[in-house]
Amino acid sequence: MELANIEKLVEKYFEASTTVQEEQELQLYFSQNNVAPHLQEYQPMFQHFANLKEEQYTKNVPLQPRKNYLKWISVAAVLIFMSAIGITQYTDALEREKAALAYAQFKESMTLVSESFNTGASRINHLNQFTETTNKIFITQNN
Template sequence: MALDRIEKILEKYFEAQTSIAEEKELKDYFNSPDVAQHLEQYKPMFVYAVQAKQEQFTATIPLKTNKRKSVVWLSVAASVAVLLGVGLFTFNHYNQPEQENLGTINDPEIAFRETQKALAMISESVNKGIGSMGYLNEYEQSKNKIFKK
């Protein structure tokens, strides 16, 4: 290889103006056995650059995280489903009997009496309420005295 070409590229190299191809040329030259003596001093730089690229990453990559995550979510979903199921079941189980207990009366006479009793109870409490409405009449009268139409 022409020596002055190498010298020229080397000069450009230190100004960071070389292309990847030119840098490869330098690496090839300096990694060959016959380097001109006055350029010998640059040899280690280029020998090292080639050697340093040989180093490899040998450790394993722990990639289990993603799977573990989905298992966690699955178990969370499963336990929520079980809890909901049990909860709904017990809720229905304890609430239903009370509603059925209301029952029905088959004998019409007893039914009539029971209805009367119930209605009487309602009218009694309604009358109690109306009783206190009597006071309002007093207000009405005094209002009419003051604001005569």
């Protein structure tokens, strides 16, 4: 490879603008024994990168099972929804009971009013009879 081309690739490499193919060319160049003296300082770095590619991690990594919180959230949502419905029905039943009690009390009070009214009406009936009789007496006396 041309030395000028390698120098340009090294500059591009440190600017982080090289392609994968260009990086492979650099690794191939620095893996040789005849590297230009002014570029020998980069040789250990590229050799280290080549060695890292060959390394493999052999230990087993224990994976934690993923906890499914979505399932529990949905169960909690259903419980809250059902509780809300139950509370609503309970309050509706209480309101119906209150309305029935109020109706019964109103009916009882209207019955008492009606009885009092009927008693008063019967007394007025007697008063009407008295008025009619007195009118007859006044009419007969005036004639």
